[in-house]
Amino acid sequence: MNPFTTPPSEAGPRRRAVPPHAARSAGLSRGESPAVQALAADPTPAAIEAFWDRVVAVGTPLVEGDGPLRDYTFVHRGEARRVALIINKLVDDTTLADALLRRVPGTDVWALTVRLGAGWRGTYALAVDDGTALALTDAELAELDVRRGRSLSVAGASRHPSLHAWYDLLRMSRPDPHATGRSLLGSAAAGPEAPPEWRMPTRPSPGRVIGAPHPRRAARWHVPDLDPGPEGWDVLVLLDGDRWLDDDPGLLDAWAAAGVVPPTATLVLGHGALEARVADLTCNPGLIADIVELIDAAPGVLGAPVAATADRTTIAGQSLGGLTALYAQCLEPGRFGASVCQSGSFWWPNPQGGEPAEWLSRTIDESATRLGRVHLEVGTNEWVLLDPTRRLRDVLAGRCDHLAYVEFDGGHDPACWAAGLPHALHRVTQHRAAGGAPSLREAAA
Incomplete structure (x- = not known):
C-alpha cells in the first residue's frame, strides 16, 4: 500500500494546519546611517x-x-x-x-x-x-482578520494583547x-550581494491562456508563442499559479523567451481564499488526482501533444504549495519527475492538532520511496521552516536522482521566491540537454 495515500485527516482541529507560532529568538539589529x-x-x-x-x-x-x-x-x-x-x-x-x-x-x-x-x-x-x-483593500483587511484568528488560536493567552496590537498596526x-x-x-x-535575478526580456511575444475545464478546479493552461515540436509540450504544474499570472501576465512568456524552461505548457492552478487554500494544499490526494486528470485531458484542450512521462513533468509551489509539490511527487512518482519546493511547510501538521509534526518527512524516511529531481530552498530567516527543511534534506539524500538544496538570506517571501524560481525551474528541467546536475548543492547567500 502506498503510505502517502493516507495523510493526517484535516477533519480534526483546524489548528492542525496553522503554523507553529514560535517567536523570534532576537530582535532587529540596529545600525547607524x-x-x-x-x-x-x-x-x-x-x-x-x-x-x-x-x-x-x-x-x-x-x-x-x-x-x-x-x-x-x-x-x-x-x-x-x-x-x-x-x-x-x-x-x-x-x-x-x-x-x-x-x-x-x-x-x-x-x-x-x-x-x-x-x-x-x-x-x-x-x-x-x-x-x-x-x-489596504477590503479583501486584504478580511484576510488579515483571518490571519489574526489563526495566530490567536495557537498562541498562549499571555501573548494575545501583543498579537492584537500587532494586527491592529498591520491594518x-x-x-x-x-x-x-x-x-x-x-x-x-x-542587498548588493543578493542572488541575481534571471534577466528577462522586456516585451516577450505573448502566448495563449486557455481555460482548463474541470468540475472541482479553477485552472488555466498557458502555452508560449513557440513550436513545441513533434514531442509536444513539457508540463509544468504551478501551484498558486493564479497569483503569479494575475500579478504579471507576461511572466510565463518571459520564462519561455529567456530559456528558463524548454517549450512548456503550464497548468496554472488557483486554490481560493486562505482557509480553502489551506485545506487544498495540506497533502491532499484529491488535489493530486485532479491535477493528473487535467494533464491527461490537456492534448484535447490545447490541440497539441503533451508529455505523459515523469521526466518531462514538473510541479512547483511555495509554502503549503512547496509541501504539496513534494507530496505529489511522492504520491505519484510515475507522473511527476521533478518538484521545486520553495519555503515548503514541512512542519505540517502542527502537533497541537493531535498529530506528530513533519508527517511527509517521517513518511518518506519510513518508506522505500525513490524520487526523481527535487529542488528544496528555504530562507535563513524562516525560523519555523529552517530546521524541518534541513531534516527533510537529510532524509532525501540518497533517495533522489538529483537533489538540490539552497538556503537564502531572506524569509517566507515572494520577493525571494520570484528571484529563485526561474533558476530552480531551469535546474530541474534541463537534465535532458545538460546531462544532469550535482546530487546535492548547499548554498548560503
Whole structure:
C-alpha cells in the first residue's frame, strides 16, 4: 500500500494546519546611517531637502557600509503618531519595539537603520499611524482578520494583547513609495550581494491562456508563442499559479523567451481564499488526482501533444504549495519527475492538532520511496521552516536522482521566491540537454 495515500485527516482541529507560532529568538539589529547622522547634525531646510532628494533619486532603503553586513535605512516623511517598519519574517509582535522609526529631531523625516546581510532580499511595508484612510483593500483587511484568528488560536493567552496590537498596526501598512522593488506582497528590497535575478526580456511575444475545464478546479493552461515540436509540450504544474499570472501576465512568456524552461505548457492552478487554500494544499490526494486528470485531458484542450512521462513533468509551489509539490511527487512518482519546493511547510501538521509534526518527512524516511529531481530552498530567516527543511534534506539524500538544496538570506517571501524560481525551474528541467546536475548543492547567500 502506498503510505502517502493516507495523510493526517484535516477533519480534526483546524489548528492542525496553522503554523507553529514560535517567536523570534532576537530582535532587529540596529545600525547607524552616516546620512541620517549628518541630517541630525544639520537639520536645516536645505539639508532636509538635499537628504530627501537623495532618497527620491536612489530609492529606499538607503544601503551603506561594506562587508558581510550592511546598514539599511528605511525612511518616511510627514506628520504621524508613529511609523513602523514591517519586514517579512524579521518583525512580529515580539520584535515590534525594535522596528519603530524615529523622527530625526528638527525635521519631518522618520528613519530606522537596521543591520542586515549584504545578500539579504525581502518584502516590507511601512505602517503609518497618521489618521489617514487605510491603504489596504477590503479583501486584504478580511484576510488579515483571518490571519489574526489563526495566530490567536495557537498562541498562549499571555501573548494575545501583543498579537492584537500587532494586527491592529498591520491594518495601517502601506507600500513604500520610494522602494527600489516590488513583490506580490508589496515593496521589496535587495542587498548588493543578493542572488541575481534571471534577466528577462522586456516585451516577450505573448502566448495563449486557455481555460482548463474541470468540475472541482479553477485552472488555466498557458502555452508560449513557440513550436513545441513533434514531442509536444513539457508540463509544468504551478501551484498558486493564479497569483503569479494575475500579478504579471507576461511572466510565463518571459520564462519561455529567456530559456528558463524548454517549450512548456503550464497548468496554472488557483486554490481560493486562505482557509480553502489551506485545506487544498495540506497533502491532499484529491488535489493530486485532479491535477493528473487535467494533464491527461490537456492534448484535447490545447490541440497539441503533451508529455505523459515523469521526466518531462514538473510541479512547483511555495509554502503549503512547496509541501504539496513534494507530496505529489511522492504520491505519484510515475507522473511527476521533478518538484521545486520553495519555503515548503514541512512542519505540517502542527502537533497541537493531535498529530506528530513533519508527517511527509517521517513518511518518506519510513518508506522505500525513490524520487526523481527535487529542488528544496528555504530562507535563513524562516525560523519555523529552517530546521524541518534541513531534516527533510537529510532524509532525501540518497533517495533522489538529483537533489538540490539552497538556503537564502531572506524569509517566507515572494520577493525571494520570484528571484529563485526561474533558476530552480531551469535546474530541474534541463537534465535532458545538460546531462544532469550535482546530487546535492548547499548554498548560503
